[in-house]
Amino acid sequence: MTLTAQQYERRLRRGMRGVPGRTRRDLVEELVGGYEVKLQAASTDPSVLAAIDDPKRVGRALRAVHGIGWGWRILHWLLAGVLGVLSTPLLEAWLPAYPGTFFLILLTVLVVRAAALGGRWHGLVTGMAGAVPRILMLFAFAAFMDWVAGHLGPTVAVPEESLTAVVITSLLLPVVGFLAGKRLRRPE
Amino acid sequence: MARTTDATTELRRGALELALLAHLARGAAFGGGLASELSSATDGALDVTEGALYPALHRLEKRGVLGSEWVHPEGGGRRRRYYHLTAAGEARLVELTTAWQQLAAGVDRLLEEG
Secondary structure, eight states: OOOOHHHHHHHHHHHTTTSOHHHHHHHHHHHHHHHHHHHHHHTTOGGGGGGOOOHHHHHHHHHHHHOOOHHHHHHHHHHHHHHHHHTOTTHHHHOTTOOHHHHHHHHHHHHHHHHHHHOHHHHHHHHHHHHHHHHHHHHHHHHHHHHHHHHHOOOOOOOHHHHHHHHHHHHHHHHHHHHHHHHHOOOO | OHHHHHHHHHHHHHHHHHHHHHHHTTOOEEHHHHHHHHHHHTTTSOOOOHHHHHHHHHHHHHTTSEEEEEEOOTTOSSOEEEEEEOHHHHHHHHHHHHHHHHHHHHHHHHHHHO
């Protein structure tokens, strides 16, 4: 099915989501201009349309070359930070139904997604943006528990294994981001 | 299997880079027309899709091997981006041509012996 220039542009933009504004505008103008020329040529030689790929796929390939903008990067880091805090499992000590694991899964998905969009270094930094608040929250919570125990009497004990598990899963996040970026965002 | 696919991709990418540089050495070209020009210049041996062509052009431009400029068509309409070879691109073309000729000669020799 032959796409109209407008349909082509829409799919191309969808594939390039995250690419910085100016770069994206230039790319759209370049590729849609090229597509319009091919559409005109196709009226006499339909074979010219054989070289047309799915514009969404082309957009993704171009995003792999140009990367994503700072706005998206900062958004990923902020979201990772929030999810890092929310995924601290020690909160479950107070709230048994607290979905700490769910937030950790969300955080991991975000790190992988960020790596796929922005590359391995962005994946690594997003992983760190999730890991650092997670570890800080862990130590803050443990210190708070110690303080409560010292002033108000016995409270929820924080097992040593839990601390180790949180630190290990946190440290794995940047590694996952780096490896995912290396694997998923390769030029086509 | 994955290794074979990687090797094929690498080979195609190398051939595309050389073909683009060789074609652009003849003069600047508009990205929208390059795929068909390459196909007809190689008698259909190098059928390049947009998904390979545009990322390759942009990667080469980022590496400084190609340059580009926007041109307004005389009859109006959208601007067009024309790609041209830079000095670094000319040097890269010489380097790739030598490597390609050596490789092709070696493989040809091997095939003739076989």
